[in-house]
Amino acid sequence: MSECKVDLALEAIVGKWKHKILFQMINNDKMRFNELKRSIPNITQKMLTSQLRELEYHDLIERKVYAQIPPKVEYSLSEHGKSLIPILHQMSEWGEKHVEHIDSIYEEVDEQA
Amino acid sequence: MSECKVDLALEAIVGKWKHKILFQMINNDKMRFNELKRSIPNITQKMLTSQLRELEYHDLIERKVYAQIPPKVEYSLSEHGKSLIPILHQMSEWGEKHVEHIDSIYEEVDEQA
DNA sequence: CTGTATCCGTGATGATACTG
DNA sequence: CAGTATCATCACGGATACAG
Numbered sequence: 323m324s325e326c327k328v329d330l331a332l333e334a335i336v337g338k339w340k341h342k343i344l345f346q347m348i349n350n351d352k353m354r355f356n357e358l359k360r361s362i363p364n365i366t367q368k369m370l371t372s373q374l375r376e377l378e379y380h381d382l383i384e385r386k387v388y389a390q391i392p393p394k395v396e397y398s399l400s401e402h403g404k405s406l407i408p409i410l411h412q413m414s415e416w417g418e419k420h421v422e423h424i425d426s427i428y429e430e431v432d433e434q435a
Numbered sequence: 436m437s438e439c440k441v442d443l444a445l446e447a448i449v450g451k452w453k454h455k456i457l458f459q460m461i462n463n464d465k466m467r468f469n470e471l472k473r474s475i476p477n478i479t480q481k482m483l484t485s486q487l488r489e490l491e492y493h494d495l496i497e498r499k500v501y502a503q504i505p506p507k508v509e510y511s512l513s514e515h516g517k518s519l520i521p522i523l524h525q526m527s528e529w530g531e532k533h534v535e536h537i538d539s540i541y542e543e544v545d546e547q548a
Numbered sequence: 549c550t551g552t553a554t555c556c557g558t559g560a561t562g563a564t565a566c567t568g
Numbered sequence: 569c570a571g572t573a574t575c576a577t578c579a580c581g582g583a584t585a586c587a588g
Contacts, residue, residue, distance in 0.1 A: 327530030328454050328523060334533065336449045338581080341441050355550050366582060371551060380533075381540055392549045393588085402536055409529055410441060412522050417440030420447065420493075423515055427494055451561080468570050479562060484571060505569045506568085 334380050334406070339365055339373045341410065344399070347383060348407060352396045382406065447493050447519070452478055452486045454523065457512070460496060461520060465509045495519065 335341045339362065346353060346361050353361070359370055374397060377383045382403035388394040448454045452475065459466060459474050466474070472483055487510060490496045495516035501507040 327527045327534065328458070329530070330533055331526040331530035332449060332454065336445060341445065345441070359550095364582095367551070368553095368583090369581065372581095380537065387550095391588090393551080395550065402533075405529065405532070409522070409525055412525060413444040414440045416518065416522055417442070417444035419518070420443055420515075421440065424493065472570095477562095479564095480571070481563090481573095482561070485561095500570095504568090506571080508570065 331409075334377075334382060335410070337373060337376070339369055340377060343370070343373055343377065344382070344403070344406065344410060347397065347399045347403070348410070352386075352398045355395050355397070358397065377403075444522070447490075447495060448523070450486060450489070452482055453490060456483070456486055456490065457495070457516070457519065457523060460510065460512045460516070461523070465499075465511045468508050468510070471510065490516075 335344065342362050342365075343358065346358055350357075355370070358374075359365060359367065362370070374383065374385070378385050381400055384398050384400045386396045386398070388396070448457065455475050455478075456471065459471055463470075468483070471487075472478060472480065475483070487496065487498070491498050494513055497511050497513045499509045499511070501509070
């Protein structure tokens with residue numbers, strides 16, 4: 323197991339927005355730009371664009387442009403991108419357990435008002 | 436699968452240094468502060484300290500202080516931290532495949548001088 | 549609709565010096 | 569040895585305006 327390769331895996335999915343984009347793509351086969359934008363609260367056009375470009379560069383997603391007016395662009399997971407799904411799932415599960423664990427440590431006993 | 440939980444998992448391992456620290460801990464049962472510092476190139480004391488504190492806060496590592504002069508502090512993976520190992524492994528494997536895949540796409544055909 | 553371009557504030561990171 | 573404290577920097581991300 324070489325530690326430096328984790329950097330590369332992380333690069334692919336971190337960045338505050340990337341995994342959110344990926345999750346949308348997992349749940350929806352094809353998504354258009356504004357559809358993605360609407361589905362991800364608070365993301366700006368700039369961020370969505372740049373993150374999509376990076377995901378595309380890493381061949382995690384595919385970008386299909388329809389030559390028409392008004393423009394239409396569809397994004398979808400690439401085959402390579404789909405290989406990330408198990409990891410995303412595992413991280414999601416671990417994250418869930420993690421919250422519970424943390425909650426049980428830093429008990430919120432001040433819920434009653 | 437809830438997407439927001441991934442945030443929490445990611446929080447635990449990203450940050451440019453955290454996963455490197457975790458990997459050191461995986462490979463060495465107990466590590467002292469300077470030992471960690473030496474094993475992670477270019478990390479500053481400040482960064483190492485802050486990242487260790489965060490890992491400790493999330494109960495991924497344990498910090499054992501020996502009351503002696505000179506000071507001695509040992510860091511080790513907590514039980515909860517060990518539950519991250521499979522994910523780190525998976526990410527490492529995926530990272531490896533990912534590099535190969537990317538290389539095959541952006542072919543380096545300019546290796547001959 | 550799907551972007552680019554620009555400007556700007558903030559937080560994360562780094563360098564360095566100091567401390568118990 | 570194992571940190572803290574302080575200052576400087578710089579990329580990241582946000583807001584806004586513009587464009588094909």
